[in-house]
Amino acid sequence: MADRPTNRPRRAFGADEPTPDTGAGLEGRFTEDEARPIFREDAADADAATVRTPGDADPATPDKPGTPAEAAASDRAEGEDATAAPRTKRLNFTPATRPAEDDATTLLPRTTGRPETAPLGLSGDRSDDEDLDERPRRLGRRGRLAVLVGAVAAVVVVGIAIGTAVIGVRDQPGAGGDPGPSSSAPVTPSATALLDDTSMLSVEGAQLIAGNRTWTAGSTVRGPVPDGSGAACLGSDPLEGAPTAQQTITRTLTADGSGAQSAVHVAQAYASVEDATQAFATTSRALGSCAVAGDWLFTGRVVEGVGDEATAVAVHSTVGGERTQHWVVASRTGRVLDVVDASTPGKTALNVNDVTKAVASVVTGQCGPAGGACATTVSTKDGPPPAGGDEPGFLATGDLPPVGSVTAPWVGTPVQAPSEDFSGSQCESVNWSTTAATAKSSRVYLLQDVPGIFGLNEIVLTVKDADTASKLAEKVRSDWSSCKERKLTATVDSPTKVTGVAAEGAAVTGWTTEVEQKAGGxxxxxxxxxxSSGDKVAFVFLNPQKGLDVDGDDWNTVAVRAVQRATQQQ
Known part of the structure; x- marks a missing residue:
């Protein structure tokens, strides 16, 4: 605060009455405490968290003509803060000082003949210092009145200053209540009291997942997700690109009996709805990528009626040759993001509708404090997994199933135009590099650090319209059926029809088969x-080797997923 101007009146009570020197006259009338600066300080605390980010790996590419490795090799050959501490109010009262010589007003002495009674600060027979030392100065009636008035005025000024300081401090954010109307600093909501133990999935909520079991709540951990406790496809590390949560709580629950189900609930509160929305988008993309070794993104579900937004995926996890089925449901209500992973060992998954009901029971208790939508009528329907992967429109590596007992992850090569040399199974009469299309591209997927010629090719086309796409898929199916007539060396299984639901609820139709080609022995x-789906067509090709193959049903899923991903490209 700027120093208050010094009040220096030049005349008071008439021209014939000299003004007392206020600097000396007020000296001694205020104690040390009264002249002491008055101030108030307030401070606020805040939470903090850290974020870690994962890395990626780069595969080695095997080489052999007529295989995915050949296609990869050929392609490579061608181409000021609102939440800061409030400012300090500091108000100083400084007694007025003697005017400087150049701007002091000349005062006339009284003609009493008694210099010892002259007003303070005037020349006489004695110096000022001598007068002060020998006897106290006596003031006239008007002089004493002037001093009294000046003292009262000073007290009033100090009182006003104190009131101003108190009001100023009261109006600052964090100073004993809500910010006053004069505050222009938005207050960041605190999540400290937003989540607690009652915000987490309860034993009663877990009963909705599997009602024929007795559930027990295990550990409830505040802070970073414990290692090994993260949901399938997500893991325990913070997701790259996600805002920092103000709160994170993780709870595990288990059911009794052999082959028992388990559930993990991770709840995170954010500073704003915008942060929580971004966190949900990042989580959805991570689920759609499923870049966790051993996890395969089997299918997706469109979820409605669980908070502001929600999604679900089915994940097959394989660890040490043992498979576990997961339903992972992510939901956001206001400033809170929930992820529940309900799993069961074996080959039979839980019912996704039961899992979403369990999540809805959590959202019901959170939605009010979180400022979001509550659970209503919960529904799930078929749909692709959330968009993910490193190349929009193409398979994410998490879309590809495990290969036998191999635990190596799939990795994709750069996207390029279809190669003229790619002949597929030799039954297709389509040259993918010259087929009429508005857009066409291809990609090869290999197993990281696994040598050999094993791999997968994906070719994606955008054609004139849905009818053209459907006819192209029908032509390829017909080529397989007639291949034995055209190539005596070929053996072709009867094509299996596959269906699914692509982006925006569009239908997916296609076929898969196995082809054998004999050459000598x-x-x-x-x-x-x-x-195909809409104007998109996707062709997938795999060349199994000894010990390197995928399950037939899993292959059907890959064929559907390829065109689902194509329809997700904007």
Whole structure:
């Protein structure tokens, strides 16, 4: 605060009455405490968290003509803060000082003949210092009145200053209540009291997942998600690109009996709805990528009626040759993001509708404090997993199933135009590099650090319209059916029809089959698939090797997923 101007009146009570020197006259009338600066300080606390980010790996590419490795090799050959501490109010009262010589007003002495009674600060027979030392100065009636008035005025000024300081401090954010109307600093909501133990999935809520079991709540951990406790496809580390949560709580629950189900609930509160919305988008993309070794993104669900937004995916996890089925449901209500992973060992998954009901029971208790939508009528329907992967429109590596007992992750090569040399199973009469299309591209997927010629090819086309796409898929299916007539060396299984739901609820139709080609004493086997949705067509090709193959049903899923991803490209 700027120093208050010094009040220096030049005349008072008439021209014939000299003004007392206020600097000396007030000296001694205020104690040390009264002249002491008055101030108030307030401060606020805040929470903090850290974020860690994962890395990626780069595969080695094997090489052999007529295989995914050949296609990869050929392609490579071608191409000021609102929440800061409040400012300090500091008010100083300084007694007025003697005017400087150049701007002091000349005062006339009284003609009493008694210099010892002259007003303070005037020349006489004695110096000022001598007068002060020998006897006290006596003031006239008007002089004493002037001093009294000046003292009262000073007290009033100090009182006003104190009131101003108190009001100023009261109006600052964090100073004993809500910010006053004069505050222009928005207050960041605190999540400290937003989540607690009652915000987490309860034993009663877990009963909705599997009512024929007795559930027990295990540990409830505040802070970073414990290692090994993260949901399938997400893991325990913070997700790259997600805002920092103000609160994170993780709870585990288990059911009794052999082959028992388990559930993990991670709840996170954010500073704003915008942060929580971004966190949900980042989580959805991570689920759609499923970049956790051993996890395969089996299918997705569109979820409605659980908070402001929600999504669900089915994940098959394989660890040490043992498979576990997961339903992972992510939901946001206001400033809170919930992820529940309900799992069961074996090959049979839980019912996704039961899992979403359990999540809805959590959202019901959170929605009010979180400022979001509550659970209403919960529903799930078929749909692709959330968009994910490193190349929009193409398979994410998490879309590809495990290969036998191999735990190596799938990795994709750069996207390029279809190669003229790619012949597929040799039954397709389509040259993918010259087929009429408004857009076409391809990609090869290999197993990281696994040598050999094993791999998967994906070719994606955008054609004139849905009818053209459907006819192209039908032509490929017909080529497989007639291949034995055209190539005596070929053996083709009857095509299996596959269906699904793509983006925006569009239907997916396609076929898969196995083809064997004999050359001398060597038999080569291929898995192939074709599917279309709208104006998108996707062709997938795999060349199984000894010990390197995928399950037939899993292959059907890959064929559908390829065109689902194509429809998600904007």
């Amino acid at each position: 060597t038999t080569t086997r291929f898995r192939v698939g074709i599917a």
